[in-house]
Amino acid sequence: MVESLAIIKLFCNNVCSVTFPSLIPSGVMRIRLSQLTKLRRLDVQSNRLTAIENLSSQVDTLEELYLANNGISDEGATCETGLALPFSKLNTLDLSKNRLTTTTPFVHIHSLEELWLSSNDIKTFDDVEPIAILGSRDGACLEGIYLEYNPVSKEFDYRKRIAAMLPSLNQIDADWIGGIASHGLGSSGNLSGQSLEARMKMMQELTIARARAQQEQEQRAKENGSD
Numbered sequence: 001m002v003e004s005l006a007i008i009k010l011f012c013n014n015v016c017s018v019t020f021p022s023l024i025p026s027g028v029m030r031i032r033l034s035q036l037t038k039l040r041r042l043d044v045q046s047n048r049l050t051a052i053e054n055l056s057s058q059v060d061t062l063e064e065l066y067l068a069n070n071g072i073s074d075e076g077a078t079c080e081t082g083l084a085l086p087f088s089k090l091n092t093l094d095l096s097k098n099r100l101t102t103t104t105p106f107v108h109i110h111s112l113e114e115l116w117l118s119s120n121d122i123k124t125f126d127d128v129e130p131i132a133i134l135g136s137r138d139g140a141c142l143e144g145i146y147l148e149y150n151p152v153s154k155e156f157d158y159r160k161r162i163a164a165m166l167p168s169l170n171q172i173d174a175d176w177i178g179g180i181a182s183h184g185l186g187s188s189g190n191l192s193g194q195s196l197e198a199r200m201k202m203m204q205e206l207t208i209a210r211a212r213a214q215q216e217q218e219q220r221a222k223e224n225g226s227d
Contacts, residue, residue, distance in 0.1 A: 034054075034056070034057045035057070036057060036058065037057050037058070037061065038061055039057075039058045039061055039062060040061055040062060040063045040064065041062075041063060041064040041065075041066075042058075042062065042064070042065050042066070043064075043066040044066065044067060044070070045066050045067065045068045045069050045070070045094070046068070046069040046070070047069075047070055048070065048071065049067065049070040049071065049072055049076075050070070050071045050072060050073065050076050051072060051073075051075070051076030051077075051079050051082065052065075052067060052072060052076065052077065052079065052082040052083055053079040053080075053081045053082040054081050054082070055081060055082055055083075055085060056081050056085060058087075059085045059086060059087055059088065060088055060089065061089065062087060062089065062090050063089050063090060063091055063092065063211065064090075064091065064092040064208070064211065065090060065092070065093050065094070066092075066094045067093075067094060067095050067098065068094045068095065068096040068097050068098070068116065069096070069097040069098075070097075070098055071098065071099055072095060072098040072099060072100070073098070073099045073100070074099075074100055074101055074102055074104070074105060076099075077095065077098075077100060077105040077106075078104075078105045083105050083106065083109070084105070084108075086108060087109055087111060088111060089111055090109055090111050090112060091111055091112060091113040091114065091141070091211065092112075092113065092114045092116075092208075092211065093106065093109070093112060093114070093115055093116065094114075094116035095116060095117055095120070096116045096117060096118040096119050096120070096146065097118070097119040097120070098120055099120065099121065100117060100120040100121065100122060101120070101121045101122060101123065101127060102122065102127045102130065103115075103117070103122070103127065103128055103129075103130045103131040104130045106130075106131055106134070107130050107131055107133055107134065109134070110134060110140075110141065111141055112134055112141060112142050113141050113142060113143050113144065114143065114144045114145075114146075115131070115134075115142065115144070115145050115146070116146045117145070117146060117147055117150065118146045118147065118148050118149050118150070118173070119148075119149040119150070120150050121150065121151065122147060122150040122151065122152050123150070123151040123152055124151075124152055124155075125152060125155065125161055125162075125165070127152065128147065128152060128162065128165065129165065131145075131166070132165050132166060134166070134168075135165070135166025135167060135168040135169055136165070136166065136167055136168070140167075140168035141168070142166060142168050142169065143168065143169060143170045143171065144169065144170060144171035144172075145162065145166065145169060145171070145172060145173075146172075146173055147162065147172070147173065148173040148174070153173070159172050159173070159175060163177060
């Protein structure tokens with residue numbers, strides 16, 4: 001059943017709108033996002049999106065949203081039926097290679113653990129500061145942020161100032177603040193010298209693997225509790 005779909009991958013498909021049926025190529029499948037009430041992961045990287053919207057039915061289920069390499073602006077990231085919604089489980093958000101100039105659209109998503117904003121147009125620390133609330137409050141979830149290839153990443157003491165702004169972080173770009181071994185990679189040499197795409201892919205795969213492991217652990221706990 002369409003309604004039971006939990007994962008959708010539509011990267012590199014020239015998608016222009018996250019509205020079904022336009023999201024699915026004509027003649028393949030005609031469904032509406034409102035039907036997908038169990039959707040946990042949506043991947044629409046490398047398309048032609050300028051906004052993200054029509055996610056109201058996923059506000060309580062969506063955990064991972066991949067929007068890299070589109071044309072999403074600050075305005076496109078603040079649609080009332082998109083990222084402005086009060087997502088309760090969204091832990092991974094990838095908006096690398098878009099047209100963002102600020103982190104303001106994400107200040108209310110307190111469940112975020114990984115925020116990917118590489119290769120945008122975020123210029124100053126003031127443009128990053130809005131999300132300080134996600135990494136400075138008690139019980140903050142935000143563990144990793146990716147801001148490389150933004151103008152701000154060239155500023156003096158960039159990583160030091162970001163770490164001070166967001167004390168909950170374990171990772172800034174390819175640098176593991178809490179020690180790389182604790183994150184499943186043997187040494188920083190695994191990332192250094194690689195292209196942005198390769199580094200992003202490796203870290204993205206690691207994030208997905210960690211999320212899957214956590215889900216499996218939670219599932220086992222539920223099964224043990226039902227015995």
